[in-house]
Amino acid sequence: MAVARRSVLRGAAVGAAGVGFTTVGAVPSLAESTPGPERAPYPVHKPFPPLMDDPKGLLALPPGFKYTVVTRAGETKLATGQPTPGAHDGTAVFGTGRNNYLLIQNHEIGSNNALGVPQIEGTVYDTGVGSAGGCTVISVDRDGTNLGEWVGISGTLTNCAGGPTPWGTWLTCEETENKANGTTRLKDHGYVFEVWGDGETAHPVPLKALGRYAHEALAVDKDRRHVYLSEDASGPNGLFYRWTAPAGYKLGPSSWQDLADAGFGTLEAMAILGDDGKPIPDVAYLTSAQLLRPFRVAWVPVPDRDAVTVSCRKQFTDGQVTRGKKFEGVFGTDAGVYVVNSYAEAGTADLSADAIPHDGMVWFYNYQANTIQLVTYFPSNTAADKGPEAKYDDYNFDGPDNVTVTPWGSLILAEDGNASSHVLSSTPGGPTYAIARNMLNDSEFTGPAFSADGKVLFVNMQTPGITFAITGPWQTYLG
Template identity: 30%
Template sequence: MAELQRRTLLRGTVAASGALIGGPFLGFVNRASAAAPTEHTPQLGPIADLRDGKVRLWLPDGFKYRSFHDTEFAVTLDDGTALPGRHDGMGAFRGRNGTIRLVRNHEVNNPGPAFGDAGAAYDPMAQGGTTTVEVTKYGEVVSGYTSCNGTMMNCSGGRMPWGSWITCEETVNGPDVGPDFTGTPNLPLTQRHGFIFEVPVRGQSDREPITAAGRFSHESVAFDPWSGYLYLTEDNFGWPSGFYRYKPRKHPMKTGKLGNRGRLQMLKVRGRPNLNLAAAQPRRASYRVEWVDIDDPAPSFPYTPGQTAPTTNDTALTHVARQGWAQGAAYFSRLEGSAYDDGIVYFTATQGGGPAETSLGPIADGYGNGSGQIWAYDTRASVLRLAYESPGPDVLDFPDNVTTSPRGTLVVCEDNVNNNYLRGLTRRGRLFDIALNRLTSSTGADRSNDEFAGSTFSPDGHTLFVNIQASRGMTFAIWGPWHRIGV
């Protein structure tokens, strides 16, 4: 408890005195229909899970939750699928009779038999994908099934306004690429990976990769309905990461899907080639940007079946980015979650904000020496602004997935090795706690370091759904007086 009080005090002090807040969030200040949230800092305490009475989360007073699809125990979906773990990015959509449909990623790496129907899989020897589950607003499961399989490391993605989820592969594995960071050979794989896939809210994905949107270490996407651009983040752990946009030839709001013919581009700061935005930024940092074309977005590399490919994983990981760097594209640190709100794309840089790296990579502990940044890109003005930069791990430690609440607060998932929180960041720049992981296994082992991921609100704003991203994954439904804590 002493540590929690110390962290709360530090956050309140720094947010008020100079955590590099760039002023009120653009796009968050004109919500006429939203009641102004209160500004007190909620205190967290142990709350019992309505599933079984066990304490798994600490929450503010007045909040409740239920966990479901806990893969510490065997879970079988309605289609007979054994539910995989590694629950990650997730989107919430309206279901039937007041229910919510959740399309949920499973970030499973390494070659192996696909879950679900292997005959429908993109690659029958890839273990990632998505499941779709229908639940009540209180986290009671109605049904569930496999909606995309045979993909790899489905990390985050994005909710599309025409009624789809875009799932992202955070890898470039394939039979044409050498082993990745795990050292596991890619020989069993039958397809190239490193793409994004569209998953409809109802039914199955066609498992067709959108190759024109690039083959790189995808993390998340956010769609701007005004321009028709899809904005994409890259989490290239040991190298600088890029911020991209993809414009399909036809506007998805008219066609009802994301086409596979279009142009991929990478962000460059105007007049400042290869600017290192992973380094600590000046207060109220703001940059005018332009975009450079990526001419070879979906490379294939030479290989002989049954033999280890000569192209290394590092070479494949940076193939797309190097095309942008050669034209002056900016360097970021590990871009992860993103969310669109009223003309602004917010995205996190997990290890941004510290001293500048002296090497381009690869860097063993990840590119970037800070505790995290949150950026805001104005899609109409073509201006990038720093919304928040953490002054240290006691305040905000490695921000990852992010979503927006109906009242205009960013909900940020932490991914660190010591007390993972869900944080709220208001449009006035106030950072506060929403939830604290206090998981233990069925044998009593401490799981408080398991990361939060996939935060998403139900369409009516009643329930926040969020995952635990671990081999023993689970999903939480959390509800309570959101207005009282400023969410």
């Protein structure tokens, strides 16, 4: 989410299914296809009441809900005395066992910045980038009160989203392909890094096995043998990837050492197969007419995952893989993984004449069946393109970005669209409701993360950089 859709549109206005495939040709016939999964017992969504404006002008919420400001860029302070960095993005929340929570939070900053993540000894990957991207760690109580904040990793660039690990760490993703230039970048960038929250452990080591590209988010599967990763890129559009561990290997707390090897395990790109067994070129060829229909998936090896000379997504022809505009949020469950596409617009080089513009897609990949289903679809909607003047429109949604799953199985989506910016509650295959609206500006929301006990939803307003803890009767509507 390095460039928000609203920024792109505004600028334009001013300016005028089997595992183990090695080749795409080795796809099963329809008779050999894996049966689609049964429709999951998705939770019934109780409608949220209309949002109430905030007299402080920050966050509109439903009646009965309230927020606490946890951090604010430039105002709250790190333990080392520097101000909280800006550009809050992907975030994970962990329980500490003392009725408190620990947040690990990305800062999507691409160059040396006054509100960048300060380089703290032992946490630095690339000294050349100065105070740029990275992660902070925030200790909070059950009411959202800030108990302290410190640096988890520094010297990285454009830390967008990522994903929590089953062993309690955070995998942060660089959304860039910038290589070393000898001055402002002494090392290559575009990697995943593991971040610890204890304030003592830091291994700022790139996990090269997971590839070098414009990473967005990821999820580790329940068996700890796969990692699913999204790519937010265009020219051509990005891909959805799967990393697979070597036979007999399971990911764990010391795996960062093995993942530092670019040849460890295998990295593959997704191909969604049509009824003819051929890859569908782009997810935008599919619409709400295919809602909940399972499609078989093939996984195609990435020839050079470190992208020494050619970007990973450019190593494939259009007939080999399935591309997508802005592969964004990723979140894993025991059964599979959700992945979001923010939008696709007509009249762009990345969308063929046969594809269908849309304002957002959410997919669910089923681990066991090796199929993928479209579970939420926002059709292209001019009402959602009215711009920031439509600040009280709580019914037309566009540009879903980050995603998380609530303790009750429904979805929380953060909007990065063109009109009002919302946090959304969505039932796969069902309705979507606004549960928060940005009243301060038209910045996107980022990093929604529910505490495991279901008491607190943490979410960020990327600009000016605010973390909120939202509490209220969540179970009444989501349980």
